[in-house]
Amino acid sequence: MTRRCVVPAVVALCLLAGCAVGPKYRAPVVKTPEAFSQAQGQKPAADVAALADWWRTFQDQKLSSLVERAISSNLDVKVAKARLLEARATFRNTQASKRLPAGNANFNYSRSRTSSDNPQIPKFGGGTLIPTTYSSYQSYLDASYELDLFGGVRHQIEAASADAQSYEDSLRNTLVSAVAEVSRDYLQLRQYQEQLAVARRTEATRKDTLRITEVRYKAGLVTDLDVANAAASLAQTQASVPTLEANASQMVHAISVLLGENPAALAAELNEASGIPASPSGIPVGLPSDLLRRRPDIRQAERSLAAATARVGVQVASLFPSISLTAQYGGQTGDALHLANAAARFYTLGPQIKWGLLNYPATKANIRTYEARRDQQYLTYQKTVLTAFQDVENALASHRADQQRLAALEQQVSQLQKAAALAMNRYTHGLTNFLDVLDAQRSLNTAEDSVVQSRAAVNIDIVSVYKALGGGWEQNDPVADNRSGRRQDVSR
Numbered sequence: 062m063t064r065r066c067v068v069p070a071v072v073a074l075c076l077l078a079g080c081a082v083g084p085k086y087r088a089p090v091v092k093t094p095e096a097f098s099q100a101q102g103q104k105p106a107a108d109v110a111a112l113a114d115w116w117r118t119f120q121d122q123k124l125s126s127l128v129e130r131a132i133s134s135n136l137d138v139k140v141a142k143a144r145l146l147e148a149r150a151t152f153r154n155t156q157a158s159k160r161l162p163a164g165n166a167n168f169n170y171s172r173s174r175t176s177s178d179n180p181q182i183p184k185f186g187g188g189t190l191i192p193t194t195y196s197s198y199q200s201y202l203d204a205s206y207e208l209d210l211f212g213g214v215r216h217q218i219e220a221a222s223a224d225a226q227s228y229e230d231s232l233r234n235t236l237v238s239a240v241a242e243v244s245r246d247y248l249q250l251r252q253y254q255e256q257l258a259v260a261r262r263t264e265a266t267r268k269d270t271l272r273i274t275e276v277r278y279k280a281g282l283v284t285d286l287d288v289a290n291a292a293a294s295l296a297q298t299q300a301s302v303p304t305l306e307a308n309a310s311q312m313v314h315a316i317s318v319l320l321g322e323n324p325a326a327l328a329a330e331l332n333e334a335s336g337i338p339a340s341p342s343g344i345p346v347g348l349p350s351d352l353l354r355r356r357p358d359i360r361q362a363e364r365s366l367a368a369a370t371a372r373v374g375v376q377v378a379s380l381f382p383s384i385s386l387t388a389q390y391g392g393q394t395g396d397a398l399h400l401a402n403a404a405a406r407f408y409t410l411g412p413q414i415k416w417g418l419l420n421y422p423a424t425k426a427n428i429r430t431y432e433a434r435r436d437q438q439y440l441t442y443q444k445t446v447l448t449a450f451q452d453v454e455n456a457l458a459s460h461r462a463d464q465q466r467l468a469a470l471e472q473q474v475s476q477l478q479k480a481a482a483l484a485m486n487r488y489t490h491g492l493t494n495f496l497d498v499l500d501a502q503r504s505l506n507t508a509e510d511s512v513v514q515s516r517a518a519v520n521i522d523i524v525s526v527y528k529a530l531g532g533g534w535e536q537n538d539p540v541a542d543n544r545s546g547r548r549q550d551v552s553r
Contacts, residue, residue: 081212083374099457112532118341134321141232148228155221164204201391213378223368233357233534241528250312252517254334267295287495356531362442369435382416452529460522467515477505
C-alpha cells in the first residue's frame with residue numbers, strides 16, 4: 062500500500078523537473094541620452110580599435126612601452142586575475158557537484174573482542190563468558206543524486222556563473238584603471254620635467270638680469286635696491302627647483318610600483334626629459350548607449366545583479382520538497398577473501414524526500430532578505446550607469462575648457478615675451494625703473510609655467526575621457542575570446 066502511494070508521487074514530482082520556481086532574470090533596461098552634451102567637436106562614432114589601445118594616439122614610444130609592461134606586471138591586475146581564477150574554479154565546482162551524482166568508494170575494516178565480564182549478559186550455570194574476537198570487512202560504493210525539480214540547482218549554477226563573469230569584468234576594470242594611472246603619472250612626470258626646464262631657463266634669465274643690475278649699480282646708474290630685488294627674484298626661482306625635482310622623482314616611483322618594480326627601478330629610464338607628448342586630435346566618443354557594453358564596471362554591476370536574482374530563486378526553491386535518489390552496493394563479511402561472494406553482497410536503493418514545512422516562516426524571511434539584496438544590486442547598477450555618464454561628461458567638459466585655456470595662455474606668453482624684452486631694453490637705456498622689468502619677467506615666467514601645466518592638463522583630460530569610455534581592456538584582455546565584446550565561456 063505504501064509503495065503504491067509513494068511511487069506515483071515520486072513520478073509526478075519528476076514530471077515537474079522542468080518547472081523552475083523563482084524570478085527569471087532579464088537584463089535591466091536603462092534610458093540613455095541620445096548623445097553626450099559635451100561631445101561637440103569629437104568623433105561621433107566609437108572607433109573600437111582606437112579605444113582598445115588609445116595610449117598609442119599620443120605617439121610616445123616610452124608611454125606605450127610602460128603601459129604594455131603594466132598590463133602584464135601590475136600587481137593589482139595579477140590579484141584580479143587570481144580572483145577570477147578562484148571564481149571560475151568555484152563555478153566549475155558548483156556545476157560538477159550539483160549536476161552530477163555524488164559518489165564514494167568505501168572500505169572499512171574493524172576487529173572486535175567481547176568482554177568476559179559483562180554484567181549485562183547473564184552467565185549460565187554460574188560460569189564465565191568466553192571472550193570472542195572477530196573481524197569485519199566491508200567494501201561498498203554509494204551514490205546520491207538530487208533531482209532538480211524546482212530549479213534550485215539551476216539557480217545555484219546561474220549564480221556561480223554570473224559571479225565568475227562579474228570577476229571577469231572586475232579584472233577588465235582593473236586593467237582600465239592601471240592603464241589610465243600609468244598614463245596619467247607619465248604625463249605628470251613630463252609636466253614636472255618641463256616645468257624644471259622652464260625654471261632653469263628662468264634662472265638663467267634672472268642671473269643675466271642680476272649681472273646687468275650689478276654692472277649698472279657699479280656704474281652708479283641704479284641703487285643697491287635694484288640689485289637686492291634682482292637677487293631676491295633669482296633666489297625665488299632657485300627655490301622652486303627642489304620641489305619640482307621631488308615631484309618628478311615621486312612620479313618615477315609611482316610608475317615603477319605600477320609596473321611591479323621597486324620605486325627607483327625606472328629612474329635611469331625616465332629621468333631623461335623628453336617633453337610632454339603632443340595631444341591627439343579628436344576622441345571617438347560614440348554614443349551613451351555604447352557605455353552599457355563597454356564600461357567594465359557597468360558590466361560587472363549587471364552580472365552582480367544577475368547573481369543576486371539567481372540566489373533569490375535558490376531560496377524560493379527551498380520552499381518545495383527536495384528529492385534525492387540514493388544507492389549503495391557492496392559486500393560485508395568476516396573474511397576479506399569472501400567479499401566477492403554472492404552471500405556477502407548487500408545493496409540499498411530508494412528516494413529520500415526532505416521538506417522543511419516547519420521552517421516555512423524562516424524560509425520566507427530568508428527570501429525577503431535575498432530579494433532586498435537583489436534590489437540593492439539593481440540600484441547599484443543604476444547608479445553605476447549614471448556615474449559612467451557623469452564621468453564622460455565631466456572629462457569632456459574639462460578637456461574642452463583646458464583646450465581653450467591653453468590657447469589663451471599661449472597667446473599671453475607670446476605677448477609677455479614682447480613685454481619682457483621691451484622692459485629690459487627700456488631699463489638698460491634708463492627709460493624705466495627696475496620694478497617694471499621684474500614685473501614683466503615674473504608675469505612671463507608664471508605664464509610659461511601655466512602653459513606647461515595646461516598642456517599636460519589637456520593630455521590628462523584625454524586620459525580621463527578614454528578611461529570614462531571604458532577603453533583599454535580589449536588589446537590585451539586575458540578573458541575575452543575576441544574583440545567583439547562577447548563573453549568567454551567561464552566553464553572552460
